[in-house]
Amino acid sequence: MPPIATPIAVRAITWDPSLEETLAHAADAQPSSVLARTRPGVTPSMPVDAGVRVHSVHRRAVNLRVGDELVALVSAALDDAPATVRVPVEDWTALQVRQGDPASIGPDGFRIETVQGPIAVLTSSATAWAPAEICLCALSDGQLLRAEATIAATPAPVQQSAFGSAAAALLTERVAALEEALRRRDPSAITAAAAGLLGLGEGLTPSGDDVLTGLAFVSAQRGTRLHGALASLAAALDDEEERTTLLSVATVRHALKARAQHGLHELIQAVRDGDDERIRDAALHVAGIGHTSGTDILSGVRLALRTEAALRSASAPVPATSSSGIIPKEQA
Incomplete structure (x- = not known):
């Protein structure tokens, strides 16, 4: 037997x-x-x-x-x-x-x-595990930029591999193209620029995907002008998901629904509260994810914060609709 x-x-x-x-x-x-x-x-x-x-x-x-x-x-x-x-x-x-x-x-x-x-x-x-819902509707553009600067001071990880270093220049170029498209609120350009980041870099979650994760997670929070870009970001994933790994696809899809690792929820809660010390601590925790994934995710968070600040400082306000994610004052 x-x-x-x-x-x-x-x-x-x-x-x-x-x-x-x-x-x-x-x-x-x-x-x-x-x-x-x-x-x-x-x-x-x-x-x-x-x-x-x-x-x-x-x-x-x-x-x-x-x-x-x-x-x-x-x-x-x-x-x-x-x-x-x-x-x-x-x-x-x-x-x-x-x-x-x-x-x-x-x-x-x-x-x-x-x-x-x-x-x-x-x-x-x-x-x-049930992370608290976060609304960024009360933050000024100045508060968003201050949080972005605090996160930018987070120490970088150990030196990148040769492959990662080779992809760094292209990553910077494509992130800049995505930022420009987001500021112009150009749906097709946002989709094209986001697709260019998919699969860019090394690892189970390449650097470009990690940047998209950070961007999508912040954009999906309640009360952001960037909420309107979610459909364009999702379209890039729908059209080009074969460019990257299944783990990356799953991670970005969750981020598009405002769901991510708990450390990211803590970071955005600290941003909402304007607590610099908590922002620093949470950013340092996120930076420890993977080899360089955490730092790349923080790059996406910073991209979202400075772009959101630019959109809020623009002269034309965004209507408070369910699709924009803006919460009317009587509901805030």
């Missing part, structure tokens, strides 16, 4: 409650617990969710591909984030999780089939 694999079970600490829909759909097709699929005397069956696989493995994170989406199972040392579950696992590679491993979803969590046996991540007792 072949040996029966005993599942390793870990209980999630926090999670994005938007994943409840993912688990609810799974409950119809896979009603059993992710712990209850190994029966005595039989070899563990393969998951019913044949489309769910391990997309990528890192020491502190495992990304599961669920259809066209990604779900991240990350170490407790990392931030809460969209489509993310934080678990008490310090090193996923030590558990022999590999890219391509089959996985499944149940009403109580996720399960990965590894060479050493199944790993179950239980979500039922996890605390929901």
